[in-house]
Amino acid sequence: MLKENATTIGTPVPRIDGPYKTTGIAKYSSDHNFPGLLHAVPVCATIAKGKITGIDTAAAEAMRGVVKIYHYGNAPHLYRPIPRDARVDEARPAFEDENVYYSGQYVAVVVAETMEQARAAARAVKVSYAVEKPDNRLDLSEGLQEDGLHEANKRGDVDAAFSTGTVKIDAIYITPVETHNPMELHASVATYDSGKFVLYETTQSIVNHRTAMAQMLGVPVENVQIIMKFLGSGFGGKLWVWQHSLLAASAARDLRRPVKLVTDRRSQFTNVGHRPRTQQRLRLAATAEGKLTCIQHDYSSETSILDNVGENCGESTPFLWSTPNLRVRSSMSRRNVGTPTAMRGPGAVPGLFALESAMDELAIRLKMDPVQLRLLNEPEKDESNGLPFSSRHMKECLTLGAEKFGWAKRNPVVGSMKKPDGTILGWGIAGASWGAGRIPTSANFAFRDDGSVRIGCATQDIGTGTYTVFSQMVHHITGISMGRIEVALGDTSLPPGPLSGGSRVTGSLFPAIQDAVNAATKQLLQIAVNGVHSPFKGAKPDDLAFSEGRVYRKADSSASGVTFEEILRSANLRSAIGEGSSVASQQDPKAKGLSLHSFGAQFVEVEWDPGIARLRVSRVVTVIDGGQIINLKAATNQVEGAIVMGLGMGLLEETVYDQRYGHPVNANYADYLVATHADCPPTIDVTFLDYPDKAMSEIGARGIGEIGLAGVAPAITAAVYHASGVRVRELPVRIEDLLQPSTRKHRA
Amino acid sequence: MIDFELTRVGTPDAAIQIAAATPTAQQGATIRFIAGGTNLIDYMKLDVETPQHLVDINRIPDLAKVEKQPDGSLKIGALVRNSDLAQAPEVVAEYAVLSQALLSGASAQLRNKATTSGNLLQRTRCPYFRDLAYAECNKRTPGSGCAAIDGYHRNHAILGVSDHCIATHASDMDVALMVLDAVIHVQGTKGNRTIPIGEFYKLPGTTPHIENSLEPGDLITHVTLPALPEKTKQIYLKLRDRASYEFALASAAIVMQVQGGRMRHVRVAMGGVGTRPWRMPEAERALEGQAPEERVFRTAADAALKNARPNTDNAFKVPLAKLCMIRALTTVTNA
Incomplete structure (x- = not known):
């Protein structure tokens, strides 16, 4: 039933809920x-x-x-x-x-x-x-002791590989508590x-x-x-x-x-979760030619006294780059804080800060271009489980990003790229990844006698464009114009749908919608052949087809058909309905045996003015391998927003606790610094590769809510190093780190 | 927030008559004037300010004007909004440092509401002052101690601090007013008086709850800025973590002339570093009559920060403040 013509898939369709929000009609929960x-x-x-x-x-x-x-x-x-x-x-x-x-x-x-x-x-x-x-110690090194670490992933022998490695990195990276502030x-x-x-x-x-x-x-x-x-907005909170x-x-x-x-x-800042503080040790070793021989990633994340919610920093480590020897181990350190929770790209985002920072440090030690180092260590398959990737185009993310950014013009010497006004440019790069996969979804669909259709699903639009994506998918499947499609979400009376987390909604919807439309169409055709006043009375359902809103005999063209509302009216029926569902990727034969992830590359330019210790991000080029994009406008907006959030993670955001009393000190919108409009880089250039991931669905969408944040912070700190010569391993990068490193008392 | 009475007055006399009954015009005042309310309401919601009576002065006529005086000075009414003052043609043309300082502060929404007199009385952003969960705050509860000194004090003061308080004065506008030698006009129970801005703010010393020289009933009616010499160069430079909507880590306000290759009539003040808006006579002396060159700027900056008393988290403010002053001097003398 898929049609090639007139689809809006991949185009920048304005949000159908936009007018409700801009006019104030949209009723939020507390309204x-x-x-x-x-x-x-x-x-x-x-x-x-x-x-x-x-x-x-x-x-x-x-x-x-x-x-x-x-x-x-x-x-x-x-x-x-x-x-x-x-x-x-x-x-x-x-x-x-x-x-x-x-x-x-x-x-x-x-x-x-x-x-x-x-x-x-x-x-x-x-x-x-x-x-x-209370115990609010910042140092989490108690969790990095050998006896407290739990092995999450392992291949080869990292200890042997590290001891015999030619070029090595062994460093601690720290990410602070970040608080969602929708x-x-x-x-x-x-x-x-x-x-x-x-x-x-x-x-x-x-x-x-x-x-x-x-x-x-x-x-x-x-x-x-x-x-x-x-x-x-929620950001996981x-x-x-x-x-x-x-x-x-x-x-x-x-x-x-x-x-x-x-x-x-x-x-x-206290009662509804936060991204927990992490302390991560990365040990990398490589040959003199830059082939990775081992990655060891040990980390501890802060958690609350009663719960066990940690930050899965090793999410991407086992499969992002090729290495024969790998070990990921984790632990949690209990503190007197509220329970942490998921924050956009949980685990992978702070984990990639450590891994990709270490990769940058390794490239410098190897005197190798950091893009080249990553290209050299591209894996052929997911080495953590031996499975082929369903669709991985990391190399193209890196090479296309480098081309768009002008990376070839980079002088790798620290502080060498001076502008006439005395500011220094720093260029940094980092890889990105985020998991993909469908979660079980069900939906119902109705053709109605007024010429409209309705799709219903107990999922929700958290401000990302889900209403519009539903409408686009129904339009794509049925050919019915978006103006006649009602989308009903956000009510548990509807068939159960996916949670809006893990960038899973968009990728999960299509098969369920398709199934529901098929079921409703089947009923519609049955009505068409049974109706006393139907022009198709007496025909077999198999003789009929449906497209562009019309029922017609397969032998004829669709233009000869009758609209679905006429069929319904002729039978005095309000609607023809159908329910549909889809299973999780793990249960899907097309996805089983494949490793499903999105990938990306972040290229960042900072401007460093040493005369006043002013650091600003001036340019970001991002290339995302996120499957088939459904709505280019909403998707670009998601990634641009994620990049701005990444700028906050890199340079601004940190929840500070008073060490004596355990109270958050900057628990308000003025003192907890999120990026403002004035902080946004003048240029944010987002490209989607748009390779459909057929293991996800026929349409090949993967979901792009989180991938845009992955890799931004390490690309920033790499750029900061390139500009200033200061390697910041604890976020956020602060003025004092660049002026006089290690003066921050509250640092670990 | 506790219940309070609100009285709208139409004349300064009516305002003063009511407010005279407060035992203090400082922390703990039981009666407060309210103009823009951007700071006062914030603190009332936190129970840091608990006045029983608010006197709304917004309807007093003629206090929202910016007027050139016959003697060349500029008269700024107490109720002139920050955004209006920043855009006033006389301010843009003759007191650019003030316009720049105002526009660097707060957000557009706050500037539309905040007033000149209110900003003169802006309270600190010290998190320990703001939060009643901390028992210790000498500014909020005299004699209770200071939680900031051994706490998190990244944005606290390095100049004018005492063992009792290290809270930073948060205003940008007041820093500019310091280099413009603003005069504050007060109407009180005993009549009218003027206070040069350099004498208006008190150092914390042992009494950080006393922030200025206002007495019960005192109403700031306007501020005057003396006429400046011809062709002054002016700048306000503000350094902070993010590009907008954040208090200064260090800021510099400078007014000077450059005549015959020499700096004259030099006025320097800094924000974000002092317990009050900080005029820097040491720097002014080091610059006055000298040629504008980096070596001189550096000497001036070193002299200005010589008595800095940083703590741990805010130690970086000493070098940052110097950089701020040097860049401001470089920029303004090149202009």
Whole structure:
């Protein structure tokens, strides 16, 4: 049923939800209001470790508008999620006991008639503590000791290969805690009626949210409905359930009134996850000609006291470059911080900072061009498992990127590329990769008697263009114009769809949509041959075909056919419907036995003005091997945004904790530095290679939400070294690192 | 935020009459004037400021004007918004350093709201002052200690610090006003008076909660900038981690003339490094009458930072401040 003509696949189609957002019609989760709505404001722990010894709510309860104050002494029971069933990174329900494990932990929640009243009363709740000294040490080297490391991947003998290596690198790389800071704060609007919850949530995964909330509230899953129509971004921070959702839903059930809880910006830094700090040791060895002989990647990531959420820094290491000897080992170091969670490109992004920095250092030691070093170590297959890559074009990413960037003009001598105004250019490069694969997806599809069609799926658009991608795919399959396609997402009443994480949605959709359209078409043709007033009455369904919105006899042209709405009207039917689904790549014979990944190359230019220690990123050229691009505009936007985020990771972002008290020091939008428009490089040049990955689906899409961030930070630090001669192995690169390295007290 | 009373007044006298009842015009004031509110409301939401009564001065007529005076000075009303002041033709033409400083500060939205008098009273961005989770802050709670000295203090002051407080004065505008020798006009319970900006701000010493010379009831009505000599060169250079919307790590405001190859009427001040906007007479003396060359600039920068008292995280501010001053001097003398 695929058509070659008139498809919008791969073209820059404007978002169909754009007008809703630009006109303010789009209703975000916290925009939902109901009669009798109450407002909840949590009380957050002002210590990072210890026990609650008393909670005095008398003054707060006497305040105007206060309805109820919950804490561990009086809160309705909440359960933990079933392990490995529902995913919740912070499994301990709020108020489970009197223990405090991190600064900002919810110790009570005030419910009042207005947000202002709840907020004022929350300040008036007096909590006393038995305070203990928290552990917020930055140095994670305890996790890099031999006895604490767990082997994740191994081939050959790295120790032997390293000891006999000709050219070697052995270095420690550090990435700091980064905090997701989407514009839209986490929020929950909970309604409860006749035993059923309808919850308006800021979530990247309505299906998991429903399962987890049902388990933690202790109700059957069918009693919970999750709705999320528009998300003001998530970056992974909104993938899993956080405690504020529980507080709102539990209060709504207890009080029999709708409850809204919008977290504040400070809570973004304490209660809803972050990218954990990592400390990584890379040992590389190569022959004098630059062939890698070993890669050893040991790392420890910080995690919370109670949970086991680590950063999988070795995600890309086993397959990115060819080496006969490899070992990846990991551990976690517990600290008094809130539970970490996935942040855009989890694992691979900080891991690639270390691996690709080490590759750059190796190239310098080899006196070899860093692009050349990577081309020389291109693997023929995935050496971690011996499987062929489904579609890998890393060499083309590197060579095309080099050509577009003008890499051949690079003088490798440090500080040699001076501009007339005295600023120095630095050029750096890094490779990138991110996993690919489909996750199980189901969808329903309806032809309707008004000439419209509807595609429905319980997945969600987190601001990336998923609504539009659905519409494009349906258009591609049916030929029906996008203006007549309704896309229904963000409601768990729909057939279960994928979570918006791991860049998996776009790649997962196509087979399920195709299956649903096929099922609906089958029904439509059956209606066509059965209808009393149908022009096809008495024909066999097999004699008929459907395309461009028309049913026709196979023997004739489609122009001779009858529109689907006419068929439906002639039978007095509102719709012809079908359900479809697709399996995970692991279950798909076409994908089994293949290694599925996206690849890319990042070329970065920095301008370094040593006279005022000013460093700015001036140019980025990115080439992405991400399968078939569905929407060029949305995809380019995803990668450009990721590059700007990478600039923040490289130069600006770091959540700082006070070492004595364990509180985040810069927990607000002014002091936690994300890149501003003024920081964006004047040139960001994004190219997609557009090779369809047929192991993914007939259309060959892989998903590009995360790959654009991978490799940006190490390309920046490589460029910084090229410009300034300073190798920064701990992010972010700060002015003081370039002025007088190693003066930062809080550094490890 | 606690409940408070709001009174809108139409005259300075009405404002002063109400505000005179506050026991202090410094930290702990029970009555505050509100103009743009960009700083005060922020701190009220954090419970760092807990006034019981706000006196809204926005409706007092004639305080939002920029006017040239007969003596050549420029009169800037207390309610002139930062964005309006930055674009005022007289400021752009004659006091470019002020325009540049204003435009380097905050965000467009904040500049549209923030006022001249409010910015004179801008509070520090010290995270320990802002956060009630820390018991120690001598500025917030006199005598409680200073959590910053042994805490995270990357953006804290290196000049004018004491054992009681190392909080940085955060304003850009006030640094420019220092080199323009601005005069602050105050109407109070005992009548009108003027305060040269160099005498307005207090060093923290043992009393960091006292930041300026305002008394209960004192209302800043306007600021005047004396006429500058002919053909002055001016610059405001601000260094920071990101390109926009961040307080200075170091900034330099410079006004001077270059006559016959010599620097004259040199005025230098720096922001981001001091516990108050920091005028640098040592640098001015080192530059005055000299030829504009790098060696002289370096000597001036060394002299200006000679008494710097950096802590650990902010040690880099000493070399950074020197670079900032040298680049500003180089740029302004080449202009």
